[in-house]
Amino acid sequence: MLKPTGFLGHPRGLAFLFGSELWERFSYYGMRALLVLYMVEYLLKPERLDAALGLAGLKQGLEAVLGPLAPQPLASQIYGLYTGLVYLTPILGGLLADRFLGRTRTIALGAAMMVSGHFMMADERLFLIALLLIAFGCGAFKPNISTQVGELYAPGDARRDRAYSIFYVGINIGAFFAPLVCGTLGETVGWHYGFAAAGVGMAIGLGAYLSGRAYLPTQSRPAAPRESAPFRRALLSILLLFPSSTLFWAAFEQQGNTIALWASQFTDRSVDFFGWRADIPVTWFQAFNPLMIFLFTPPLVAFWGRLARQGREPSTLRKMAFGCLGLALSYGVMALAASQGVEKASWLWLLAYFVVITLSELHFSPIALSLVSRLAPEGSRSALMGAWFTSMFLGNLLAGWLGGFWSGITRVNFFLLMAGLGVAGAVFVEAARRPLGDLPSPRE
DSSP: OOOEEEETTEETHHHHHHHHHHHHHHHHHHHHHHHHHHIIIIITSTTTGGGSTTHHHHHHHHHHHHOOOOHHHHHHHHHHHHHHHHHHTHHHHHHHIIIIIOHHHHHHHHHHHHHHHHHHTTSGGGHHHHHHHHHHHHHHHHHHHHHHHHHTSOTTOTHHHHHHHHHHHHHHHHHHHHIIIIIHHHHHTOHHHHHHHHHHHHHHHHHHHHHTGGGSOOOSSOOOOOOHHHHHHHHHHHHTTHHHHHHHHHHHGGGGTHHHHHHHHSEEOEEEETTEEEEOOGGGGGGHHHHHHHHHHHHHHHHHHHHHHTTOOOOHHHHHHHHHHHHHHHHHHHHHHHTTOOSSEEHHHHHHHHHHHHHHHHHHHHHHHHHHHHHOOTTOHHHHHHHHHHHHHHHHHHHHHHHTTTTTSOHHHHHHHHHHHHHHHHHHHHHHHHHHOOOOOOOO
């Protein structure tokens, strides 16, 4: 294991993983901030639909299953398929690393694929090809870099949960600047400039990763397959948490889908600051969540540390249940906003929504990554991490399908439906506690 050398009391390799993930998320969320708006307001217009190779055929295929699709439901379906594929491909990326290329080569390959895909987004004819390249590149990159974070620490090292929380801050610094840079370029200069900026960010991320190889866990050749019984036990354990994760992400991922449409069409975005009046750009609202991630993480981690010293830190599963309930509360806030009976609700409702959903995310997502890292046996870590990301695939696929209801039911009912997913997720976490045990957080 690598020794701590000054990066916040953690191994130096964490700094390079932090930086490379930061820029990868900059590219991903920069493109995502524009994706639905780009499709609804530009690409899916009848006069442009045939410009993208294969897009008209995809529309026909979806309509054969779902019936006629107007631009907004079609955009939601494509968004759900794309973001779902991003979280399905990590199974392949994990197996590729564990059995063939090793983690370092697989991460570099995935990053290079994403660089190519983001630059292809600047040409609308290559739209679907670009989405596929980004999705498969992310599948090679994401499970392996997440696994490398855990491999910096010896078994039982109490810093592991905190390392994933620090790593999660890197994710969200990138996600914060992404809509401010890529979103602003896309909205004000041109869609394709925003997509190209995402490509530049991913190229920087690839450079950051390669520059830190000397400080990363050594894996000169792929690990030999280990006995399958420990892997089966670990896989069964995470499968018990699949329903809660799927429901959590189905509601959470509305941020880039229907929440973006709410911000665009039903939100009063005007701000009056000492006589200076302006409208907040739509894509900037997607910076609220990552901004709050790195504002809230340090005090939350410190709070958990204080509870741990008192022997009162919530268990891993209890944190995840709190996350699901908080998710439900965040959509309760949006249901209240939609019930106001005004044409456009104040942007402060969205601010409140993002405060609650961010605290919910911090109780769920990084904690789940740490849990999977703890459960995974040697030789199958990336594969198990990829299997966990499959729950996010199902959640994103469900998010896209549910987004199709946005135009067909009232906004209040839509948000209450999302809140119901959070409550159901908490119920599934609680149901998993008996077979799994309470899975306490690691201790010093």
